[in-house]
Amino acid sequence: MGNAGRNAVVLVVTKVADATADLVIEQLNARRIPIVRLDPGDFPTSVAVNAYLGNHGLSGSLRTPSRIADLRGIRSVYWRRPSPYSVADDMRPQDAHWCADQARYGLGGLLGALPDAHYVNHPWRNRDAEHKPAQLAVAARCGLDVPPTLVTNDAERARWFARECGPVVYKPVRNTDYHGDDSRALTVWVEEVAPSEIDTEVGRTAHLFQQRVDKVADIRLTAVGDQLFAVRIDGAPGLDWRRDYDALSYTLIETPPEVAKAVRAYLDAFGLVFGAFDFGLDRHGRWWMYECNPNGQWAWFPDPITERITAALADRLQSPGNAHAR
Missing domain, CATH: 3.30.1490 (Dna Ligase; domain 1)
Structure with a gap:
């Protein structure tokens, strides 16, 4: 079964407690899109994989406690926040380390090589884009202002x-x-x-x-492919707005064309579909980029904003063929 098939599934890779992924899953369920939720940390206790590789490519199946997925029938992968690979408690440390490594490169290698699947984001692209010095260097090269x-x-x-x-x-x-x-x-x-x-x-x-940026507000820009959701954050009592969420107010704003162009170039440079960018806005209206979390949070925004980001992600996972591949 190819991933364009009617019953092709969306694979959601994350831990059990992930409220952000839950919102996207609810949206896909409402659209009657088949979903398999997988936490690699459950392997091998309650997850089994049978993968066959050869001249025909990759085929086989993935089994969780409640679902079985054909590896060729996965249309897209929403890679969120999986648990670390685990091992039995009674193993010697050296054996435990060896088994966890085999799981990481065995199951992890398969999850990163699903034929024709569309990733949001591919786990290896996430890994590459997590290094802050590389983020700032690429941001400057793409035309973003970096302090x-x-x-x-x-x-x-x-x-x-x-x-x-x-x-x-x-x-x-x-x-x-x-x-x-x-x-x-x-x-x-x-x-x-x-x-x-x-x-x-x-x-x-x-x-x-x-x-230090002499800022008048903060901006969190959530990018889902070509869709950009820029949210102005006001009310932070200090430098780090994360210290007091109750004091904050949020306003959805337009992204300046030059920032939008640079953000899309940044995503392309790292091979990302999704990115959560943090900016400081100075009194002259200049956007200064601090960082981009390739797997950042967004579900704490007020419902009207969260719902738009949720829908954009669900659209991307449901119909990857209609999106520009990155």
């Missing part, structure tokens, strides 16, 4: 940058899970730093310092 930024492990150079380009902010290069001594989950927020606050601890790893 002066320094990535360094040199404290002296960081202090120099803070003096010459200040005020500057510190941001983590990657948002990695972090826990305090009491095991509570902690967040590393965007904070302004003075030259005197930068010490030799910078030498322990890579740090990102960036000139």
